Amino acid sequence: MITPRRFLPSISSLLALEAVDRLGSASAAAAELSLTQSAISRQLKTMEDQLGVQLIERSQMRLHLTPAAKVYVQTARSAVQELARAALKLKANPAGGSLDLSILPAFGMHWLAPRLQDFARRHPEVTVNLGTRLRPFDFASEPFDAAIHFGQQDWTGVQYLPIMREEVLPVCAPALTNVNFDTLDTLCAAPLLHLDSRPDAWERWFEMQGQSVTGLRGMMFDQFSTMIQATIHGLGVALVPSYLVQDDLRSGRLVKAWDGPYVSLGSYYLVWPNDRSTPEPLRSFQGWISEQLEPDTSL
Template identity: 75%
Template sequence: MIAPRRFLPSISSLLALEAVDRLGSASAAAEELSLTQSAISRQLKAVEEQLGVTLIQRNQMRLHLTPAAREYVETARAALQQLAQASLKLKANPTGGSLNLSILPAFGMHWLAPRLQDFARRHPEVTVNLSTRLKPFDFVAEPFDAAIHFGQRDWAGVNYLPIMREEVLPVCAPALAQEASEHPDWLLNAPLLHLDTRPDAWEQWFAAQGITATGLRGMLFDQFSTMIQATIHGLGVALLPSYLVGQEFERGKLIPAWQGPPVNLGDYFLVWPQNRAESAPLASFRAWLLGLLTAPPA
């Protein structure tokens, strides 16, 4: 049940309050909201009278929210953002539902995107909206229904659907491989490339070979795509997922820097919040993904 009307200020009043809190003055809020300064003042007075609480402290030319009002406006800001996102979802797909999915760039581009056409064919009523996030986030603060997660089951408060294991191998440009040897310890002295979301990947890889390695340094990248290009141009040796380097091997732009077996450093999961009812679009996507993963090989 929704709270009584007397506890629900108008959206106009909440927008005015949020803008004043963020911008610090009625004139700035009025300019952003395309209102007059007096209209902003009326909205603020209206919400104070409705709630019976003083919300604004006036200090020379700036307006400040009281401590209690600052906490209140954070909740109001989140509610306004959720309402705006819901409106965008409705506008994007007025005949059905939409799924806001957070993806990892390389996995989303090379594994998920080629398969989404099948989901779209089977579920034309669902619009999938993709946005990139490189690290776990708060589902309360971010407008996502689900996310692709890499690593371990270390994201609190979510459900997990395992998608696939990721196996990595060291790769380099052919010219750099002239320094290679049959033992992986040659890589200790090679220029190593690192992904900032996996800062200890090389240490884990060396440990899998029975080699202790600490304090490894080298160029740092935020995405696999740029690291692959740097590797192709001979800037160093990179640990790359096997599903990303097949074409580069075929073209001769990259080769294994060592002939040992790939190493698993983590898994991909679909995750979604435990404390939220599962929407119909998410249920359809999860069922499709599960069917894709359990289908016999073609």
């Protein structure tokens, strides 16, 4: 049941309280909301009378939120932001049906984006909104219905739909091959490039080759795209997913730095929270993405 109306302040009062808290004065809040200072003061007084709680401390012509009001305004701000997001969704798709999906940049650009036109054609009733998150998050505090996750099934509180296994290989610019990476020791001594969301990737790769190494250092990148460009320009050897560098290998911009089999350090999954009902747009996306999968059942 919805909370009794007497406990629900008006949106205009909430906006006034939020603006005073954020901007520090009634005059600044009035300017932002295109109101007068007296209008701001009336909104705040109305809210205090309605809730029966002091919200504002007035001193030397300045307004300050009480400690209790500061706690309250954090929740109010989140609620107003959620309402604004809902309004944007409604405006973007008046017929209803939107999917807020968190993606990983490289996977989203190279695997998902080329396929999304097919989803849009087959499900015109669904608007897909994409946002980037590099690591697992709390669905209760983030505005997403589902997410693309890489690694193992170690994200708690979610359900998993396997998408594909990722295989990685060491690559470098052709000019670096004169170093002659013919042993794991020479490769280990090379300038190795690292991704900050996978800080132990090289150590795990060497372990799979039968050699234990620790403390590997080198340049750090936050995305595969910039790391691959650095590799093309000869800054070092990168450990990258094979699907990201197929064109660069074919064109000769990159070459394999080690002539061994590809190895897998993890898989991609579609994940969604298991403590809420599955909205229909997500059901449509789950069904569609299942049809895009490779016939690999070993994930």
